[in-house]
Amino acid sequence: xxxxxxxxxxxxxxxxxxxxxxxxxxxxxxxxxxxxxxxxxxxxxxxxxxxxxxxxxxxxxxxxxxxxxxxxxxxxxxxxxxxxxxxxxxxxxxxxxxxxxxxxxx
Numbered sequence: 001x002x003x004x005x006x007x008x009x010x011x012x013x014x015x016x017x018x019x020x021x022x023x024x025x026x027x028x029x030x031x032x033x034x035x036x037x038x039x040x041x042x043x044x045x046x047x048x049x050x051x052x053x054x055x056x057x058x059x060x061x062x063x064x065x066x067x068x069x070x071x072x073x074x075x076x077x078x079x080x081x082x083x084x085x086x087x088x089x090x091x092x093x094x095x096x097x098x099x100x101x102x103x104x105x106x
C-alpha cells in the first residue's frame with residue numbers, strides 16, 4: 001500500500017483567497033460552506049454589501065479593521081447575519097479568515 005503524502009497549495013492560487021466552496025478553484029467543492037483567507041493593506045475598503053441567505057463569520061487573525069462602523073482587532077470574531085449591511089475598512093494591514101454558511105455560489 002502506497003503511503004499518502006501531505007499536499008500543499010499557495011493561498012495566492014485560490015480565487016480571492018477562497019479555498020473551500022462551490023466554485024472551480026475550490027480544494028473541496030461544496031455548496032454548504034465557503035472558507036477563505038483574505039489579506040488587506042491599511043486603507044483598503046470594501047463597499048457596503050449584504051448576503052441574502054448566508055451568515056458570515058469574520059475572524060481577525062492579525063491587524064485591525066472596521067466592519068459596519070465598529071473596530072475589531074486580532075482575535076475578534078465578527079458574526080454577520082443574513083440581510084445585515086456591512087462595509088469594511090482595513091485600519092492596519094489585516095488578515096481575516098472568513099466562513100460563510102451556506103456557501104454563496106460564485
